[in-house]
Amino acid sequence: MVRWGSCLVGAVVIAIIVADLYFFHVAFVPAKKDFLERPLPLKPGTALYHQRLWYHDTPKQHWTMESASGHYRLDASYIPAAHSNKAVLICHGYMQNKNDMGAYAAMFHQLGYNVLLPDARGMGDSQGKYVGFGWPERYDERKWMKRLVHHLGPHVKIVMFGVSMGGATTMMTSGIQLPKQCVAMIEDCGYTSVKAEITHEAKDMYHMPVVPRWPLIPVLSLMVKLRIGYFMGEASSIRMLYHNHRPMLFIHGARDTFVPTWMVYQNYQADRGPKELWICPDANHAHSYRTHPKEYEYHVRQFLNRYVR
Incomplete structure (x- = not known):
């Protein structure tokens, strides 16, 4: 009886380990994920077509740097804006890459911002063995900020912006010591932890x-x-937001079930800086811009006009 009990316990332990190895691979190993939405084709009539077309046709500078841990080469695209001392660091979502953020790049560039779009570790053209979900990447983002300061000078004003995992990365980055040139942050549908x-x-x-x-x-x-x-x-956005004192705009879709909408209220409450919250009506996960583009641009523009001068 004892032997059968030991065998059963051993079988359960093995089953747990095998299941967790599967879940680890699904969640943390960069690869094609069948459960993710496919990127929109660049065709007339699709959402944000003109913004995405502008990004596709716009010349870009190729930037690289070593990750904060020193293990990986990271890749980014940079789009300058003439006679501007403002810059935005744009963070993409889970298993996406810098080119998936083209519509946001167009929006910020139209607002007068130099635009830097890095590929996170293990995604796009950046090296990396695992997806960090924003936690190790926060130190990479700080290095990218320092690169912007070096490139644009000490008087640059940097805004950090991210969607989904990029939104969580933005919140997680907010709680570490950053260059003084980082003056505001915008997160769209990031998770609590x-x-x-x-x-x-x-x-x-x-x-x-x-x-x-x-x-x-x-x-x-x-x-x-x-x-x-x-x-x-x-790896907690909430924990990091307790240390943030920069202005933060929180955006979330009212119909988000992938990162459920209740998470944004916890994130918003945890933040210690000046803050604004917009719940986008009828929007699913990471669809707020495409669902209500004019309203999205209005809230972003008003927030930036208020805090980035």
């Missing part, structure tokens, strides 16, 4: 009840610690 987002997806995508989530999520977090360097609960 990596643990909260992974737990939500385990429930939403796999319909996983509480009991399997309980051993699987902690073991998965341990795997993340061993391979990427942090426990999932550490």
Whole structure:
């Protein structure tokens, strides 16, 4: 009886490890993900077509740098704006790349901003073994800010902007020491923490009840610690926002189920700087700009006019 019990426990442990290896690969290893929405084709009549066409046709400078950890070469595109001392650092979403942010680049450039669009670790043309979900990348973003200061001079005013994982990266970056030239931040549909987002997806995508989530999520977090360097609960937007004192605009779609809309209220409440919140009506995850483009541009423009002078 004892032997059968030991075998059962061993089988359960093996099953948990095998399941977590699968989930780790699905969530943290860069690869094509079937559960993600495909990029919009660049065709007339599609959402934000003119903005995306402008980005496609606009000449770009190619920038590279070493990651903050020193392990990877990171890639970025830079679009200068004539006679401007303002710059925006744009962070893309999960398993996207800099070119997926073309419509946002067009919006900011039209507002008079030099635009820097990096590829996060393991995505686009940047090197990297794992997806960091914004936590290790926050130090990369700080290095990109310093690169902008070096390129544009000490009087540059930098805005950081991100969507989805990029929004979380923006919030996570807000809590570390940054160049004084970083004066404001805008996040669109970022999650409260990596643990909260992974737990939500385990429930939403796999319909996983509480009991399997309980051993699987902690073991998965341990795997993340061993391979990427942090426990999932550490990678918290909320925790970093407690240390932020820069102006922050929070944007979230009212119908977002991938990063559920309730998360933005927790993020907003945690922030310690001047802040604004806009819930975009009828918008799904990362669709606020395409759903209500004029209103989106209005809220971004008003926020920037207020805090970036």
